Amino acid sequence: MAWLRPISAQVIGTSFEDIPCHSGLYFDPLDPETPHPLPNQTEQPILNWPPTSDQLGFNAYYTPYDQASIGLSDGDSVGVTNRNSIVGAFSDGDQGYEISDCDGNFTLEFTPIDLQEFSQASLSIDVWIATTGYEGNGVNNTAQSDRLHIYVQDLDQTQQRDLLNTTGYDINDLDIEGRWLRRSVDISDFNQAQLVVTARNNTAAEAFYLDRIQVEGTLASNSINQTNPVIFPNPAKNSFTLLGHDQANTLLTLYDVFGHNVWTSDSKSLTHDVSMLHSGLYFLSLVKDQNTRTQKLIIE
Template sequence: MKTFQFMIFLIIVQSAAGQIASTSFEEPLSISGSYTDTGDPSMAHSLLDNSNEPLVNWVSAGGELGYQAYYVPYDSPGVGLTDGDPVGVSDSVATIGNYSDGAQGYRMSDCDGNFILEFEPVDLSGVTNPQVFIDFFIAATGYEGDGTENASGSDRLRIYVKDLSLGTEVDVLDTTGNDINDLGIEDSWITGMALLNENSQVQLVIEARNNSAAEAFFFDNVRFEGTLANTTFNNPEISIYPNPVKDILIVQSNSKETKEITIYDILGKMIWSKTTQEDILYLDPWSSGLYFIKIKQGKHITTQKLVVQ
């Protein structure tokens, strides 16, 4: 019961709408031409970037979200991406006229198998009303089959978000069960979206199956949005930073009075406590996630969400 009351108290936090993570595929260098897989097309494997070929992977440097590409063969394997295909980061607009945001996007064409793109997981700790958006463009052509078979005559596009905390999935788009041509979603940029779960770790995934140069899927402007808990205290005399925090937390105050600092886990269980006059706290290596920090200084008591990376 105490825990329950504690949680209600904590709902009174200032907040601000914002973008949590995004990519517009603008950071990687765009390289023209085809990508040629050097792996075995009869085996599922992660795709490697090759020199002087379009990049299929990206490691985030703190700006745009990263992503990793994989290939999964048909049940009866075809040539896959070993024959050289237009996939990966591109600035080519020959088919589409323009990208939906900026000069570059990501394309998946003539895969002769399944092209899987997994984005870097996104932490939704402390984010309320989280949502994901992604723009996609499906080139107008004669797709075959309804996508229910893992075969060359069964084109398919699925965009979904894995909730890594709950083990669930939510679709942004799934053409499985339909001939893509029957869905009326070709030849224009469409913004897909899905509602996500608060306080989860989530991962956007694209699964594309197509098998001709005319069959091409394009993607741009991926963004995770939501309302972020504010990192400033209601009490202006005390501030904490950074938040998210790794191991060193600064608790700064105008007053020189002793601070009683207590950290709780998400269930309201106290996991750490210290009475100090120092401003610098060296935190224990807790698992990443959402915590609450309570600071009592003289008559002031203030509680705030704390995200540990």
């Protein structure tokens, strides 16, 4: 009896929609001559955000040119934004993420995702590159060497795959400005996938925008016999029932796609309330008599 057919679903993503949006510029309070994480500042655009069960988190970092400049200390347009004067409209919703005039190297790292339970997986992102006069070919770490590099790295296997890399080219020669570009990459062989965006630009007109990041995957097929547990319904909404399993002395634990323990129960009840959890993909661990069994659960 099959308890779960192969299921294709969005694993995780973000369109920067459920994040407070502050107008104005971001001012970096730290030394522009040294590499450092970029802290969020009160009432300024958000640069960093923690993950949830159904939304990727992200963290921003600054690295100076070889000959350090002012960096982001003078106030620049970076972070979560709803300003759409350049893009016209964001590709998904009313907000996106902007990287402009950073006078150095701006790196945005997203939360690593555990893909070991998936037979297939892919990551996609929408990118807008403002139309203007970019400088250099991005090879040298200088103010006249603009670049945008977006890639996925596997933290377990030290490999990476590009979605977009302008290094070695003048951005103006690539025919990628002034429209939303959808970039996708197959990461089926990745274990711990992390999306990374690195950008270098030095004027307000040189602006990069990000939106509609999606990680999609196909869960591997699993078959069980009549004595093994079945989750019903799956997908679930507010609760699920565990059938075909003696729950006496059983510890149930739900993990999100980041590997975080988000719910635990040792209840003997067949039906379990999960209304407090966000929609998304989870892994249900059943531990009984030192034996562990893992099932996949989707909450809508």
